[in-house]
Amino acid sequence: MSASLISRNADLQRLRDEGFAVEVRSGHVIVHDVWYVTPSGLIDKGSVVSPIQLNGDRTQPPSDHIAYFIGQAPCRKAGGTLSGVINQALEQTLADGIHVSFMLSNKPxxxxxxxxAKMKRYVEMINAEARAVDPSRFDARTFRQVGSAEDESVFMYVDTASSRAGITASVARLRQQRIVIVGLGGTGSHLLDYVAKTPVAEIHLFDGDRFHQHNAFRAPGATGLDTWPTDAPAPMKVDFFSQRYGTMRRGVIAHDYNITAANVDELHDFDMVFICVDCGDVRKLIINSLVQQACSFIDVGMHVKRAHDPQQLLGTCRVTAGIPGHYSHITRRVPMADVENDNLYGENIQICELNAMNALLAVFKWKKLSGFLADEVGELNSTFSTSFNKITSSEEVAAK
Structure with missing residues (x-):
């Protein structure tokens, strides 16, 4: 992706044409091979780094003048640091493999x-001091072609949201994970929407149902009427969603069948299994199998009933996690029987905001277990009540 992205943008291509070793990786543009004078007066190579702003695959004007440097403090030939360039010393990992030591600030x-303009200015200010020692040897225009790990990204375009926010290194904790979502109803489809925007390696979707018109009112985004042609059956849910998110990323894998005793073992060997089913027997089958194999899973559930005012509804969302060594709470917290008769959710009532809330709570728990979000409690079961507007965590906690 780095090479093709550079070739499609005149400003990046111009840097490369002029001989700079430019690379785009993890939402950052990097110029390598920048000769500079070290604090001890020696000459060494460093790199100048900046978060990159993109609209699709097209660069946008830089949002600020800040850049970063990988290496020791750039100094003048005569001694002393480049005070007009270095803003502050810091040790910060901007993304996987991009660890900087200095923030640079020089604004025209x-x-x-x-x-x-941005990268060349910083490179030339730093490189000028080394070139003053020997311009023939210490020119940053090395004409070296730089490869990029970005070619292995699951995304079809660069994740500039993470680089812009400075959380690329944190997001990397989710990379390489293989995720399962069982059930693509309202909650499962919202789960997919959130998980698809992380760099997990694979997202496996299991559901044997078709995506009908009523499903559109609980799914994220907007669905066009052409989804249901009059001369063909409704699309399978897994196919509909894998195609929708396939425009953004790779690794969304469809399995157009339900989980049964004959195939439940297919859920083993994943980093996380999200269980989004409303059939108690199926939930029990899946959980028992995952517990036996010491797998990690998060089960979600909702309960909706009428309030004293029959035109009002009371809703509750539940999220229960099971991880190796912590399963004793499951039978107390997870209903293993079919939904109650007064549970309107079982009648497919349209409550997409509760589906989204249920999915959000599950994603929060997953990201805590993955070390992306801080977790001061370690709860393995929590519920949200619409009437009390309160999230309650139970006593079960995971060891930290």
Missing amino acids: ATGYPDFH
């Missing part, structure tokens, strides 16, 4: 119109 009166 009119700002930077593009990344050619």
Whole structure:
């Protein structure tokens, strides 16, 4: 992706054409091979880094003038650091493999119109001191072609949201995970929407039902009427969603059948299994199998009933996690029988906001277990009540 992205943008291509070793990786543009003077007066190579702003695969004007440096403090030939360039010393991992040591700050009166201007200015200010020692040997224009790990990204375009927010290194904790979502109803489809925007390696979808018109009112986003042609059956849920999210990322894998005793073992060997089914027998089958194999899973459930005012509803969302060594709470917290007669959710009532809330709570728990979100409690069961507007955590906690 780095090479093709550079070739499609005049400012990045211009940097490469002029001989700079430019690379785009994990939402950052990097110029390598920047010769500079070290604090001890020696000459060494460093790299200048900046988060990159993109609209699709097209660069946008830099949002600020800040850049970063990988290496020791850049100094002047005569001694002393480049005070007009270095803003502060810091040790920060911007993304996997991008660990910087200094923040740079040098803003022209009119700002930077593009990344050619921004990166070249910082490179030349740092490199000038090394070139003053020997311009023939220490020129940052090395014409070296740099490969990129970005080619292995699951996304069809660069994740500039993470780089813009400075959380690329945190997001990397989710990379390589293989995730399962069993059931693509309202909650399962919202779960997919959130998980698809993380760099997990694979998302396996299991559901044997078709995506009918009523499903559109609980799914994320908007669905066009052409989804249901009059001369063909409704699409399978897994196919509908894998195609929708396939425009954004790779690794969404459809399994157009339900989980049964004959195939439940297919859920083993994943990093996390999200269980989004409303059939107690199926839930029990899946959970018992995952517990026997010491697998990690998160089960979600909702209960909706009428309030004293029959035109009002009371809703509760539940999220229960099971991880190796912590399963004793499951039978107390997870209903293993079919939904009650007064549970309107079992009648497919349209409550997409509760589906989204249920999915959010499950994603929060997954990201806590993955070390992406801080977890001061370690709860393995929580419920949210609409009437009390309260999230309650039970006593079961995972060891930290």
